[in-house]
Amino acid sequence: xxxxxxxxxxxxxxxxxxxxxxxxxxxxxxxxxxxxxxxxxxxxxxxxxxxxxxxxxxxxxxxxxxxxxxxxxxxxxxxxxxxxxxxxxxxxxxxxxxxxxxxx
Numbered sequence: 001x002x003x004x005x006x007x008x009x010x011x012x013x014x015x016x017x018x019x020x021x022x023x024x025x026x027x028x029x030x031x032x033x034x035x036x037x038x039x040x041x042x043x044x045x046x047x048x049x050x051x052x053x054x055x056x057x058x059x060x061x062x063x064x065x066x067x068x069x070x071x072x073x074x075x076x077x078x079x080x081x082x083x084x085x086x087x088x089x090x091x092x093x094x095x096x097x098x099x100x101x102x103x104x
Contacts, residue, residue, distance in 0.1 A: 009033035013041055020047050022092035023072070025084075028055035028062075039070055050091035054079070 004019070006012050009032045012024070026038045035053045042049045050072035055062065058076035066074040072091045075084060 007031065009037050009041070012038060016041060016045050016047075016049075021049050023050045023052060023088055025052045025054060025075075025088070028053055028058075035066070035071070036069065043070070050094060052087060052091060 004015060004021070006015055009030050012026075015021075024038060024042065026035050028035045030037070035051070039051050042051055051070070052073050052075060053066050053071050054075045054077055056077040058074050063074040072094075073087050075087065
């Protein structure tokens with residue numbers, strides 16, 4: 001697994017234009033934005049990317065909000081390394097989402 005580190009939303013935007021990624025692990029609060037901005041960036045991109053949010057104050061309410069808005073998962077800080085590895089592996093292994101079509 002290759003990791004790429006960026007320090008801001010602006011840098012993330014540039015990297016997403018240059019490379020394809022399977023998953024993004026983002027802080028909830030960024031110097032120039034929030035995790036929701038990262039989610040919007042990913043939605044603007046044609047590639048399928050899972051977004052995993054991290055926060056030292058993660059709780060059940062934040063977890064539900066993140067998942068309801070489209071994040072893959074929410075991780076509390078400090079990290080438990082085996083959990084991070086498992087979540088990243090699962091996010092990178094997940095098949096692309098394809099909405100079901102329905103006949104009316």
